[in-house]
Amino acid sequence: MHLTLEFAGGAELLFGKQKSHPIDLPDNQTPWTIRTLLVWIRENLLRERPELFIQGDSVRPGILVLINDTDWELLDGLNYQLKENDNILFVSTLHGG
Numbered sequence: 001m002h003l004t005l006e007f008a009g010g011a012e013l014l015f016g017k018q019k020s021h022p023i024d025l026p027d028n029q030t031p032w033t034i035r036t037l038l039v040w041i042r043e044n045l046l047r048e049r050p051e052l053f054i055q056g057d058s059v060r061p062g063i064l065v066l067i068n069d070t071d072w073e074l075l076d077g078l079n080y081q082l083k084e085n086d087n088i089l090f091v092s093t094l095h096g097g
Contacts, residue, residue, distance in 0.1 A: 001025045001032060001084055005041070009092035011063065016047045025082075034065070035078040037088070053090075062094040 005021040012019045025032055025040065035057055042054055052060065058078055059065060065072040066089040067080060082088075 001027075001082060003037075003082060003085070004087045005045070006087065006089040007091075008089065009064075010094070011053065011090050011092040014048055014050075014053050015045055021045060032082040033078065034067075034072060034080045034082070034088075037082060038078075059090065060094075062092065064091040064093055065089070066091070 002022070002024050005023055007015050007019055007021075015021065023045075025037070028036070030036075038054060038057065038059065042050055046053060053063065054060065067075050068087050069089075072080060
């Protein structure tokens with residue numbers, strides 16, 4: 001399944017300073033969800049300091065997740081079933097001062 005993952009607001013620093021990542025997920029016996037995508041991201045893309053991006057089985061508070069420009073909380077959050085060519089944007093709203 002082809003997806004585009006995007007990271008902004010400083011989150012891209014955890015992913016090799018690359019903002020956009022076109023990915024192809026392997027076929028899975030169960031449907032891919034945001035929850036299973038986060039595991040895949042942690043194991044395959046996250047370059048450093050996972051505690052700044054992942055907390056438990058979700059993203060840390062302060063990271064906004066948009067699926068095709070819609071807030072993930074309106075789309076069943078972690079349980080959203082991914083679809084071919086979805087665009088998932090992770091924006092960190094946490095900034096130092």
